Amino acid sequence: MTEEHPILPDSNGKYGVYGGRYVPETLIPALEELDKQYQLIKQDKDFQDEVSRDLKTYVGRPSPLYFAKRWTKQLGGAKVFLKREDLNHTGAHKINNTVGQILLAKRMGKKRIIAETGAGQHGVATATVAARHGLPCVVYMGEEDINRQSLNVFRMKLLGAEVVSVTSGTRTLKDAMNEAMRDWVTNVDDTYYIIGSVAGPHPYPEIVRDFNSVVGKELITQSAKEFGKDPEVLIACVGGGSNAMGLFYPFINAKNVRLIGVEAGGLGLETGKHAAPLSDGKEGILHGMRTYLMQDEAGQIKETHSVSAGLDYPGVGPEHAWLKDIGRAEYVVADDEEALEAFKELTLIEGIMPALETAHALAHVKKMAPLMNKDEVIVVNVSGRGDKDINTVAKIEGINL
Amino acid sequence: MSRIESTFNNLREQKKKALVTYLVVGDPDLETTLDLMEVMVSKGADILELGISFSDPMAEGPTIQHAHERALENKTTLSDALDLVTQFRKKDSITPVVFMGYMNPFEAMGADNFCSRASKSGLDGILLVDMPPEESKNFTKAASRNGLDLIRLIAPTTDEKRIKNICTDASGYIYYISVKGVTGANEFDPLEVKSKVHTIQSMTDLPVVVGFGIKDADSVVSVRDLSDGIVVGSALVSLIAEGKNQLSDKISNKIEELSSALLK
Numbered sequence: 001m002t003e004e005h006p007i008l009p010d011s012n013g014k015y016g017v018y019g020g021r022y023v024p025e026t027l028i029p030a031l032e033e034l035d036k037q038y039q040l041i042k043q044d045k046d047f048q049d050e051v052s053r054d055l056k057t058y059v060g061r062p063s064p065l066y067f068a069k070r071w072t073k074q075l076g077g078a079k080v081f082l083k084r085e086d087l088n089h090t091g092a093h094k095i096n097n098t099v100g101q102i103l104l105a106k107r108m109g110k111k112r113i114i115a116e117t118g119a120g121q122h123g124v125a126t127a128t129v130a131a132r133h134g135l136p137c138v139v140y141m142g143e144e145d146i147n148r149q150s151l152n153v154f155r156m157k158l159l160g161a162e163v164v165s166v167t168s169g170t171r172t173l174k175d176a177m178n179e180a181m182r183d184w185v186t187n188v189d190d191t192y193y194i195i196g197s198v199a200g201p202h203p204y205p206e207i208v209r210d211f212n213s214v215v216g217k218e219l220i221t222q223s224a225k226e227f228g229k230d231p232e233v234l235i236a237c238v239g240g241g242s243n244a245m246g247l248f249y250p251f252i253n254a255k256n257v258r259l260i261g262v263e264a265g266g267l268g269l270e271t272g273k274h275a276a277p278l279s280d281g282k283e284g285i286l287h288g289m290r291t292y293l294m295q296d297e298a299g300q301i302k303e304t305h306s307v308s309a310g311l312d313y314p315g316v317g318p319e320h321a322w323l324k325d326i327g328r329a330e331y332v333v334a335d336d337e338e339a340l341e342a343f344k345e346l347t348l349i350e351g352i353m354p355a356l357e358t359a360h361a362l363a364h365v366k367k368m369a370p371l372m373n374k375d376e377v378i379v380v381n382v383s384g385r386g387d388k389d390i391n392t393v394a395k396i397e398g399i400n401l
Numbered sequence: 402m403s404r405i406e407s408t409f410n411n412l413r414e415q416k417k418k419a420l421v422t423y424l425v426v427g428d429p430d431l432e433t434t435l436d437l438m439e440v441m442v443s444k445g446a447d448i449l450e451l452g453i454s455f456s457d458p459m460a461e462g463p464t465i466q467h468a469h470e471r472a473l474e475n476k477t478t479l480s481d482a483l484d485l486v487t488q489f490r491k492k493d494s495i496t497p498v499v500f501m502g503y504m505n506p507f508e509a510m511g512a513d514n515f516c517s518r519a520s521k522s523g524l525d526g527i528l529l530v531d532m533p534p535e536e537s538k539n540f541t542k543a544a545s546r547n548g549l550d551l552i553r554l555i556a557p558t559t560d561e562k563r564i565k566n567i568c569t570d571a572s573g574y575i576y577y578i579s580v581k582g583v584t585g586a587n588e589f590d591p592l593e594v595k596s597k598v599h600t601i602q603s604m605t606d607l608p609v610v611v612g613f614g615i616k617d618a619d620s621v622v623s624v625r626d627l628s629d630g631i632v633v634g635s636a637l638v639s640l641i642a643e644g645k646n647q648l649s650d651k652i653s654n655k656i657e658e659l660s661s662a663l664l665k
Contacts, residue, residue, distance in 0.1 A: 299509025
């Protein structure tokens with residue numbers, strides 16, 4: 001209980017053995033410069049005030065902490081509270097990060113914004129801030145994700161962004177990230193790459209974690225007010241892991257709080273068709289970082305499967321890899337079916353339609369809450385709203401919209 | 402003396418520049434790769450760079466990305482590539498062979514295991530695109546223990562201080578990337594290349610080769626006097642992409658075009 005969590009990443013951008021900077025030489029100087037500028041603005045009160053102001057008046061923060069009374073009663077155990085990131089402007093936690101990074105991009109004098117996106121939430125959040133600041137924006141998105149998230153694609157276009165369809169590899173988030181890297185390496189002088197998760201080369205995992213930490217920081221205050229103590233359990237879904245890191249990070253030293261990340265179990269861990277590298281992967285190097293990866297014996301990255309595009313990623317942020325190894329956080333899976341069931345359940349019982357990504361976290365709440373005491377508290381991060389997933393859900397139900 | 406060192410020594414004595422050629426192992430199949438290696442050497446290639454396919458080749462343009470995909474469709478592995486070098490060495494004990502790839506497949510085999518197998522197979526060096534010096538401790542150690550050269554990349558964005566650091570533990574030769582971009586990129590500025598290569602040469606005695614964007618006689622002529630050699634990749638790989646029909650002839654002609662342009 002007294003042992004303090006070391007301040008990470010270390011000076012080499014590492015979280016234990018994870019993280020680091022595994023990129024082509026062309027990008028190293030750009031990452032060094034980004035790190036230098038980021039460390040400056042981290043201490044810069046004017047900059048941080050500007051971020052806070054934008055979070056309040058543009059994003060609509062703080063996001064409410066909502067007591068899911070009927071769901072709690074139905075589950076019959078711990079009190080379940082929802083941290084309502086779905087109520088943010090653009091409908092997900094992703095905007096917390098893009099609001100901060102675009103200010104950093106402007107501070108660095110960059111003239112063009114690029115991003116990768118899976119479900120499209122980060123793409124929308126990036127296109128949104130780019131529109132607001134009048135910067136041109138290109139979003140890379142896998143062809144398969146473009147098909148299953150057409151609503152978000154159209155939103156990005158309305159916001160003035162160019163959406164580039166990525167047809168290489170598995171045509172999902174990982175390939176979109178490769179393509180964004182290729183753009184960055186080509187246009188590194190004037191372009192700022194807004195990575196959307198706590199992934200990629202150092203300092204991105206740190207930057208994205210810090211900007212998302214507003215979620216956990218608010219929760220500390222809200223918990224004190226709402227139930228006069230820390231929650232017993234925090235639960236969040238983990239793809240790359242940004243909403244989970246944002247929720248967990250301010251609680252890292254509160255050792256009595258259990259931190260639980262829920263990965264996408266897809267069709268089931270035993271089928272191999274999932275997106276759960278922490279649960280069923282091994283250490284390797286992808287997208288500039290050392291972390292847990294889904295890979296075959298020869299070190300090739302495996303195709304992933306998840307009903308939710310936002311979790312369909314074969315890697316995970318390096319800090320999660322480290323938290324798993326030291327046992328500070330626990331990582332579990334929820335499969336497609338469980339997620340869909342939780343999606344429907346929350347919609348019906350609380351009138352809140354969660355994103356399919358979030359539904360994985362909710363599926364674990366369903367398993368866990370009944371086993372806990374009634375005076376205990378679970379807070380689950382509702383990382384995004386579910387409107388974007390209506391087509392996917394309808395298709396699974398065999399309904400033509 | 403290593404094969405790489407003696408190759409550059411010989412070329413210097415003859416006042417010639419090195420022609421370094423790249424193709425992806427297993428594209429379109431291992432047998433063809435071996436044939437093409439021999440063809441390339443017979444027509445004037447001085448060093449062979451063999452691309453090791455990876456599912457996520459983030460520094461490659463479309464031409465070489467597709468070559469990686471074709472090789473992976475054939476389930477080509479790093480182990481296959483090592484066997485290929487063993488085969489090649491039965492006929493050619495002189496031409497240096499270098500693997501160029503991404504870290505993960507090499508890590509999956511393990512730095513020590515890979516380097517010891519590579520040394521036995523007759524491989525001369527490795528170049529890992531996503532392994533900057535800061536992250537290369539294990540491979541540097543394993544490579545030097547097994548007599549393999551660790552080829553380093555220097556980019557247009559690399560400043561003098563960093564060039565100096567990179568040169569400190571580089572071996573074999575230095576690969577200078579002529580443009581900010583991915584493989585197969587189009588334009589490079591010969592003046593910029595000249596000044597950067599000059600800086601590098603002032604900091605190391607290792608040969609410096611220039612790659613990215615060199616695709617035909619014209620582009621060879623514009624860089625041949627600036628460095629100790631040139632690397633050609635996408636221009637060859639795009640011929641492979643056209644299919645196996647007359648492939649050997651097409652590669653022959655291309656190598657002849659490039660090597661005669663190198664001779665002034």
